[in-house]
Structures are given as C-alpha cells and as structure tokens.
Amino acid sequence: MIEEFIKTHNLPNFRLKQFNQQFYKESIKNFGDLSTWPKDLRDKLATEVDFMDLELEKEYISKNKDTIKVLFRRKVDNQRIETVLMKHRDGRNTVCVSCMVGCPVNCTFCATGKMGFGGNLSAKEIVDQVMYFQRQLHEQDDKVTNIVFMGMGEPMLNLPEVEKSIEVFTNPDKLGMSSRRLTISTSGYVPQLKKLIDDGFKGRVAISLHAPNQELREKLMPVAKLFPLEKLIEALDDYVEITNKRISYEYVMIKDVNDLPEHANQLADLFEDRLAHINLIPYNPIAERDFQRTTNNHLREFTRILTKRKIHYTIRQTMGDDVNAACGQLADRANKKHQAKKISG
Ligand code: SAH
Ligand code: SF4
Secondary structure (H helix, E strand, O other), rough: OHHHHHOOOOOHOOOOOOHHHHHHHOOOOOHHOOOOOOOHHHHHHHOOOOOOOEEEEEEEEEOOOOEEEEEEEOOOOOOOOEEEEEOOOOEEEEEEEEOOOOOOOOOOOOHHHHHOOEOOOOHHHHHHHHHHHHHHOOOOOOOEEEEOOOOOOOOHHHHHHHHHHHHHHHHHOOOOOHHHHHEEEEOOOOHHHHHHOOOOOOEEEEOOOOOOOOHHHHHOHHHHHHHHHHHHHHHHHHHHHHHHOEEEEEEEEEOOOOOHHHHHHHHHHOOOOOOOEEEEOOOOOOOOOOOOOOOOOHHHHHHHHHHHHHHOOEEEOOOOHOOOOOOOOOOOOOOOOOOOOOOOO
C-alpha cells in the first residue's frame, strides 16, 4: 500500500495527501497521472508498487446495460473473483464487492459456497474493486454511491481486511463516503458482528436469514449450528437497542422449502415487534443444486401474510441474471474446484 512506500522513502506527509486526493477523488488511471508528484518520484512509485493488485480479466454487460459484472484475476495467486456494478434507475450506483475467493460457509443454495474456499482478499483488493468502477463512472461524470459486501465470501470471516477497506471508503481524505451507504451482509457470525459494531461500524447490517426457524435454517446454512437463531436474534436486538437502526434480513425464496404460508407466519412471529426489514429474494437457480425459484402464487400468498401482520418487506428485483451476476450466482466457473475447507468457527 501507498503508506508503506511513503514510509520507506521517508516522504513528507503532504505527499500522502496529494496521493489520496488524486487517487481517490480525481480517480487517476495510473501513477503517471499523479501530476502533483515530481516525475522521478512517480516513476519510482510505478516500479515499486502495483497500481492495482487485481488484473481485469473480463467484463460482462447485461442486455439492458444496468448491470456490469467483472472477472478479476488476483496478481498474488492467479485465482479469480467477481465484482458487480448495479446502476439503478434512481441514480444509485451500487458496487457489490467480494471479500474472499469462494466461501467456506457452504450454504446449500449458494454458488459461491459450492466453489469452496480459496483465501481471503486483502483490503487493497477490496478497495481495487470499487476503484475500478469509480474510475469508469468518473469518466461519465458519475460515481459509486453505495457499496454492499454481498459478493463472494463471508465478511465476518475476513474482518480485519474488511474493516481496513471500510476505513478507505469512509475516510474524508480518501473516498469519503457516508457510512450509511455501506452495507455489510453476514450469514450470522455473532462474535465477529459484535466486534464490528464495537469497533464503531456505522453502516447498515444485513443478515442472511433464509429460514424462520432453527431446524430449517440449520438445513440450509451450516453456520446456524454454530450460532443458533435465538442467539443471533438476541445479539441483533442489542444492536438495535444501542443504535436504533433497522436491520435488513435477506430471505431467499425457494419453492416449497421456505416459501409456504407456515413460514410466512413464523417469520411474522419473529419480527412483529422488532425493527426489521425483510428482503425477499426470489432464488436464483444455480447449476449445483436442484432447488427451484418460488412461484408467483407462493410469493403472493407469502407477502399477503406479511402485509396482514404488518411486517416490512420488499421483493428484491433481480438484476444481472443474464450475466450470472445475480445474488448467489457469483462463482468463477473457470476456477479449479478448491479443496473445500468446509465451515470453520
Ligand atoms: N456471505 C455473506 C455475504 C454474501 S451476500 C452472506 O451470506 O450474507 C450474498 C447474498 O446472496 C446472501 O444474502 C445470500 O444468502 C444470497 N444468495 C446466495 N445464494 C443465492 C441464490 N442462489 N439466489 C438468491 N440469493 C442468493
Ligand atoms: Fe458464503 Fe454467503 Fe454464499 Fe453462504 S450465502 S456460502 S455465507 S457467500
């Protein structure tokens, strides 16, 4: 990272300020454009530090052009990761970042989980994904407005690097985004989530819930055995009490598995007195599993029950499924299948 370069060469602090200004705010495209630095110093930087730790491999653009999925190759080990930009009609440009190669958590319905675990990304690699799109949007007089940690990987199992990347996203001298525009999604690692919040995270928290009771949740998500629903909800209640912030719950709707009226009622039992918002996500089919997407009828009945019981919900519109960029479809199909290190604590 740049801080190391500044330190090694004993450069004055204003060089860092100049760097941050041009790298983050002006979205320069290579170190040659760092015009506030003398040429010899720029050249030295370019020989000693990589501009990006990720190499662009391929860009896929959805038919209606609202979603761009990028396949990056890590320079450190040649493994691939994916990042998605969603351009919403209301003007938001949301980047969905990955924090790992694959994922060790192995939820039954998730393509990333089926890849196994190939390693944690560094903070720089997480930032690179956002800066890639920031540079692209900058050319169109636009910018990244939101960041969601909903790509490959479980953020709570790579917390130190995730926290470092959040510093870059929110520091006024760097990207300077409001933390309200960051969302971290987790499948429910309670101690790490508590640490994130103790460390002062002010962004939004999304919980991948996917089942309204412990028995079903365990079947769909092995992590539920480690951190049972009851404990998870207890921790989240504390969070809501301290912050008064609403938590989002992701709920992938799988036909006949978790989309029946009994499930809607159990969900309502769980949330009727809580500050919560449910995101219903129609299941995106993955090749590795024969689950089916919920039907319109099931979805209608499910939402009728939630409405009747005054539970806040939205149905997430699917973006980018024609380029395999929709939720849970991120998996580098060219990567060799990793020796999956299934669930770790
Ligand atoms: N590991 C974190 C962050 C990834 S977010 C987490 O699980 O929360 C990816 C989101 O997509 C999660 O809510 C996940 O449950 C959801 N998802 C996974 N597989 C899916 C699929 N096949 N269809 C729709 N959503 C899926
Ligand atoms: Fe990992 Fe999240 Fe996929 Fe589960 S849903 S396997 S935690 S990326």
